[in-house]
Amino acid sequence: MKNLLILGATSGISQAYLNRVADRCEKIVLVARSAEKLQQLAEHASTISDASVTTLVFDLANAEEHGKLVSTVTETMGTIDCALVSYGQLTDQARCATDPAYAMEQFNLNGTSTVSLSLHLSNQLAKQGSGSLAVIGSVAGDRGRRSNYCYGAAKSAVESFLAGLRSDMQKHKVHVLTIKPGFVDTPMTSAFKKGALWASADKVASDIDRAITKKKSVLYTPWFWRYIMLIIKCIPEFIFKKLPL
Amino acid sequence: MNDSWGNICRPRQTQSNLNWRTDVLPVADKKLVVGNRRSYGDVCINDGGAIIDATGLNRFISFDRSTGIVRCEAGVTLWQVAKFAVPLGWFLPVTPGTGFVTVAGAVANDVHGKNHHVAGSFGCFVKKLQLRRSNGDELVCSETENTELFAATIGGLGLTGFISWVEFALKPIQHSMMAVDSVSYNSYEEFLALSSESEKTHEYCVSWIDCLDKSGRGVFFRGKHAEEGGLDADLEAAKRSVPALVGAGFPLVNQLSVYLFNATYMRAHAGNRQYTETIAKFFYPLDSLLNWNRIYGRKGFYQFQCVVPLENAEVLKEVFACISAANQGSFLSVLKTMGSIASPALLSFCRPGVTLAIDFPNRGKKTMQLLSTLEDLVMHAGGAIYPAKDATMSAATFEKSFPKLAEYIQYVDPAFTSSFWQRVNAK
Numbered sequence: 148m149k150n151l152l153i154l155g156a157t158s159g160i161s162q163a164y165l166n167r168v169a170d171r172c173e174k175i176v177l178v179a180r181s182a183e184k185l186q187q188l189a190e191h192a193s194t195i196s197d198a199s200v201t202t203l204v205f206d207l208a209n210a211e212e213h214g215k216l217v218s219t220v221t222e223t224m225g226t227i228d229c230a231l232v233s234y235g236q237l238t239d240q241a242r243c244a245t246d247p248a249y250a251m252e253q254f255n256l257n258g259t260s261t262v263s264l265s266l267h268l269s270n271q272l273a274k275q276g277s278g279s280l281a282v283i284g285s286v287a288g289d290r291g292r293r294s295n296y297c298y299g300a301a302k303s304a305v306e307s308f309l310a311g312l313r314s315d316m317q318k319h320k321v322h323v324l325t326i327k328p329g330f331v332d333t334p335m336t337s338a339f340k341k342g343a344l345w346a347s348a349d350k351v352a353s354d355i356d357r358a359i360t361k362k363k364s365v366l367y368t369p370w371f372w373r374y375i376m377l378i379i380k381c382i383p384e385f386i387f388k389k390l391p392l
Numbered sequence: 393m394n395d396s397w398g399n400i401c402r403p404r405q406t407q408s409n410l411n412w413r414t415d416v417l418p419v420a421d422k423k424l425v426v427g428n429r430r431s432y433g434d435v436c437i438n439d440g441g442a443i444i445d446a447t448g449l450n451r452f453i454s455f456d457r458s459t460g461i462v463r464c465e466a467g468v469t470l471w472q473v474a475k476f477a478v479p480l481g482w483f484l485p486v487t488p489g490t491g492f493v494t495v496a497g498a499v500a501n502d503v504h505g506k507n508h509h510v511a512g513s514f515g516c517f518v519k520k521l522q523l524r525r526s527n528g529d530e531l532v533c534s535e536t537e538n539t540e541l542f543a544a545t546i547g548g549l550g551l552t553g554f555i556s557w558v559e560f561a562l563k564p565i566q567h568s569m570m571a572v573d574s575v576s577y578n579s580y581e582e583f584l585a586l587s588s589e590s591e592k593t594h595e596y597c598v599s600w601i602d603c604l605d606k607s608g609r610g611v612f613f614r615g616k617h618a619e620e621g622g623l624d625a626d627l628e629a630a631k632r633s634v635p636a637l638v639g640a641g642f643p644l645v646n647q648l649s650v651y652l653f654n655a656t657y658m659r660a661h662a663g664n665r666q667y668t669e670t671i672a673k674f675f676y677p678l679d680s681l682l683n684w685n686r687i688y689g690r691k692g693f694y695q696f697q698c699v700v701p702l703e704n705a706e707v708l709k710e711v712f713a714c715i716s717a718a719n720q721g722s723f724l725s726v727l728k729t730m731g732s733i734a735s736p737a738l739l740s741f742c743r744p745g746v747t748l749a750i751d752f753p754n755r756g757k758k759t760m761q762l763l764s765t766l767e768d769l770v771m772h773a774g775g776a777i778y779p780a781k782d783a784t785m786s787a788a789t790f791e792k793s794f795p796k797l798a799e800y801i802q803y804v805d806p807a808f809t810s811s812f813w814q815r816v817n818a819k
Contacts, residue, residue, distance in 0.1 A: 162451075183414050191451035195476055334411045334448060343636065 148279075148359070149173040150224045151198075154207055154264065155234025157184040159333025160283060163352035164231060169196035174224040178203045178216070179234070207234050208256045210263035217267040226275055229359060230268050232261060232282040237335050238298035250297050258301030262308050269312055273319035279359050280316075281324040282309055286367065288327065289376040292392045313364060322362045326355055329372040394443075397685050398432040399639075399692030400754055400783055401811060403439040411448035413465060413556050417524055418444055424810045425554045427467055427494030431501065432695040433783030434811035435549050441809060446554070447494065452476070453557060460562040461519060466496035466555050471679070473562075474671065479623050482562035483671070485517040489726070491676045496521075496555040501780040502547030502740045504730065506596035506615070506675070512733030513742040515546035517560045525553040526807035535736070544803035547737030549779055551813055553805045568625045569618040570596075570674040574665045576658065580608035580709055584746075587729045590614040596674075598728050601712075602654045603721035603750055604647075608712055610727065611661040618668055627672055631680050639686030645693075645722050645753045653723050678724075688753050693722070694783055696766055697749040699730060700775035705746045707773035711766055715750065718762045722751040738800040741778045741793075749781065760784060779812060790816035 148171055153161050156177035165188070169175065175198045179185050185202040192200045201223050205216055220227065235257045243250035265282055272278040287295055288302030306325050313323035330336065330345045346369045354368035367373035382390070395401050408418050410425070417423075422441030429436045437443075449465035450472065456462075460482045462473065471491030474484055488503040497503075502515040511517075520534040523545055531553075533542035545552045573594070577583050583599055590597050594614035601610035638644065678684055685693070700707050708727075715721045726749040735742055752759050763784050767777060776793035777785045791797055801817075 184412055187413055187451060190453050194452035194455050334409065337409050 148228045150226055150228045152176045152220055152224065152227050152230040154178045154230065154232045156188060157181060158233050159335060159348040160331060160351055161231065161233045162188065163348035164355055165192060167352050167356050169198060172196060172198040174198055175200045176203065176220050176224050178205050180204065180206050207264060208260050210260045213264050213267045217271050221271055227271060227278050229279045229281065232264060238295065240295045240297055243297045253297060254301045257298060258304045261305045265309065265312060269316055269321060272321040273316060276320050279322040279324060281326060281355065281359055283326045283328065286327050286329050286372045286376050290380055294392060324358055324363060325365045327365065327367050327372065329369065396432060396434060396436050397430050398694055398783060399685060400694060401434050401437045403437045403811065405438045405441055405443045407443045407445060409448050410444055410446045413449060417554055418442060421807050422809050423807055424550060427497040428469065428492050430490055430493045430497065431780045433781060434815065435779050437811040438809065439811045446496065460564060461559060462562055463557060463559040464495055465557050467494050469494055470498060475627055477562050478568050478627060478671065481564055481623055483565045485561060485563045486511055486514045487675055489676065489678065491679055495558045499546055499555060499558055500548055500550040502735055502737045502742060504742045506598045508742060509591045509597065509729060509731035510595055513735040513740055515735040515737045515740060516733060518546060518558060519561060520559040521545060522556045523553040524556050526805050541803055543736050543738050544800050547735065547739040548800065549810065549812065551804045551808045551810065553808065565617045567618040567621045568623045568627065568671060569621045569668045570615045570671060571618045571668050572613060572615040572674060574661050575612045576662050577612055578607060578609045583608065583610060583612065583727060584705060586612045598726060601725045601727045602658060603712060603715050603725040604650060604654060606716055609658060615674055625670060627670060631682055633682035634684055634686040639683065639689065641689055643689035643691065643753045644687045647719055650722055691754040693754050694752045694759060694763060695749060695781040696752065696763055697747060697778040697781040698770040698775050699741065699743055699745045699747040700770060700773045701745045704773035707769055708746060708748055710769055711748065714762065714765055720752050720759060720762055722753060725750040738796040739794050741776060743776065745775065785816065787816045
C-alpha cells in the first residue's frame with residue numbers, strides 16, 4: 148500500500164491503524180472535522196513515517212460535498228491504494244425514542260452519509276481499476292437489538308450496501324472490505340465498563356491490516372464475534388423479542 | 393483497570409480520559425493525571441479523588457534524526473519509542489524493566505535502568521517538558537526556563553501538574569541486538585565484586601538474587617549493544633497473557649513454587665554463559681508475559697525497593713536474613729549498584745549505593761510487619777525507599793529519604809494529589 152486515505156482520521160481505530168501502517172506509505176491523506184486534532188495527528192504521522200502527510204478539514208456527515216472531497220483527495224494523492232472509512236458516533240438509543248430528529252441525524256451520520264461516501268470512493272477506485280475500500284460497520288448491524296437498534300440499523304444499511312458494492316466492484320478489480328468490530332476500547336466507548344469481550348484499538352487495527360492485505364470480504368474483529376453473532380442471529384424471533392439484549 | 397500494578401489499593405476514584413493535547417483538564421480539586429499505572433503501590437492511585445487517564449495522548453510530535461532529540465506526548469510508552477527509534481539507530485537513554493511505562497510516568501518517577509552506573513536516571517536526559525497547572529498556566533520547563541518547576545516535576549510523582557509532552561535525548565546505537573554475559577555467584581560479597589569489576593567494562597549491569605538462599609546466591613547479567621548484526625533484527629517477541637481467572641483466584645506464588653523456580657533458574661544459569669538476545673528480551677523479560685501480576689491472585693502483592701549507600705551495603709545481608717526467616721520472598725529479586733551521576737530532580741530516588749527490589753505476595757499483617765522491619769533497617773543504614781514501588785512507607789521515612797522535600801512542596805499544584813501523597817504528607 149502506497150497511498151492511504153483515512154476518513155474520520157481522529158477516531159481511535161483510525162489512529163491505531165495509522166500507527167501500524169504509516170511507515171509503509173508514501174502519501175497519507177487524513178480527513179476529519181477538527182483542524183486542531185488533525186494537526187496533532189499529522190505531526191505524529193510525519194514523525195513516524197517518511198510519507199507526505201496532508202490533512203483536510205471536512206464534516207463527513209455532509210454528503211452533498213462528498214464528490215468535491217473525493218476529487219480534492221485524488222488531486223492530492225493521485226491513486227488511492229486504500230481508503231479507510233472510519234467515522235461515526237455511538238447513538239444514544241434512549242434519546243432516539245423521544246427525539247426522532249436526533250435519530251435521523253444519527254442515521255444519516257452512521258448510515259446514509261457512509262453509503263454516499265462509499266459510492267464516491269468506489270467510483271474513483273473503479274476508474275483506477277485498483278485499490279481497497281475498507282469501511283467500519285459493526286457487529287450491531289447483524290440484528291436489531293433493543294439496546295441499540297438505531298445505531299444497528301444504520302450499520303446494517305451500510306453493510307447490505309457494501310455486500311452489493313463488493314460484488315459490483317469485482318469487474319473493476321476493486322476490493323471492498325466490511326469491518327465488523329465488537330466492543331473496542333476507544334474514546335467513543337470511554338463511558339462503558341470494560342469486560343472480557345473488549346478489545347484494544349490496536350488489536351482491531353492489526354486485524355484490519357491483515358484483512359486488507361489478504362483482500363478479505365467481511366472481517367469480524369476480534370474473531371469470536373463471528374460466532375457470538377451467529378448464535379444471536381439464530382435465536383427465533385418469538386424468543387428474541389423477549390430478550391433484554 | 394483501576395488499581396495499580398500491585399492490586400492492593402482497591403481505590404474509589406472517579407475516572408476520565410484525556411485524548412488530545414488540546415483537551416481541557418477536568419476541573420476537580422483532588423485530581424491526578426496517570427499513564428499506564430505500572431507503579432506498584434499508590435503513587436498512581438487517588439482514593440476519594442479524580443483520576444485522569446492520559447494514555448490516549450500517545451502521539452509523537454517531532455524527532456530530529458541528526459541529534460536524536462524526540463518530543464512526544466505524555467502517554468507514549470517507552471516501548472513505542474524503542475520500536476520507532478531502534479530501526480533508525482537510536483535507543484532509549486535509560487529504561488526500566490518494563491517498556492509499558494509512559495514517557496511522562498518515566499519523568500514523574502525519575503526511573504532508572506541497568507545503565508545507571510554510567511548514565512544516571514531518565515531525568516538526566518529530559519530537555520524540556522510542558523506542564524499544565526490547574527490555574528490554567530501552560531509552562532514549558534527546562535534547564536533554562538521555569539527551572540524550579542522543571543526540577544520539581546522530574547521525580548515529582550505527577551503532583552506538580554499535568555505533564556502534557558516531554559522532549560528527551562535518545563542515544564545512538566549501531567546494532568539492535570544485545571551481547572550478554574551471565575555469571576552465577578554464590579554470595580553477596582561475590583555480587584559486590586562482580587559489580588565493581590563489570591561496571592568498568594559493561595554498559596548494562598543487573599543481577600537476580602535468590603532471596604530464599606541465606607548465602608545470597610544469584611546470577612549477574614552484564615550486557616552491551618552488540619557489535620554486529622545491524623538494526624533490522626526483530627524487536628518483539630511473542631506475547632502470552634496470564635488469564636483473568638488466575639488473577640481472581642489464589643496466588644500461584646508460595647514457598648514451594650518459589651523454591652522450585654529459583655532452583656531451576658540457578659541451574660539454568662550455572663557458570664558463565666555468553667549469548668546475544670533481542671532488546672525486548674534483555675530489557676523487558678517480563679513484558680512478554682502480559683498481566684503477570686495476576687500470579688499473585690486476588691490479594692495482589694507489594695514490591696519493596698530500597699537503596700543503601702555502598703559503605704553500609706552490609707545491611708542488605710540483614711534484609712535477606714529477615715526475608716528468609718519470614719519465608720516471604722518471591723521470584724525475581726533484583727540487585728544492582730547505582731552510580732554517582734546526579735539527577736536534576738528534587739525528589740530523585742536514584743543515588744549512589746546498592747538497590748534491591750523484591751516482590752512480596754500480600755499475606756496481610758505478616759507482610760506489613762516484614763515491610764516495616766525492612767524499612768527500619770534501610771533507614772537506619774541511611775538509605776531510601778522508592779515511591780514508585782511503595783504502598784506502606786511512613787511520612788517520617790519519606791521525609792528522611794528525600795532531603796529536598798521542603799523545597800519540592802512549594803511546587804506541588806494545589807489541585808493535585810494522590811493516595812501516596814495523602815499518606816506521606818499527612819500534615
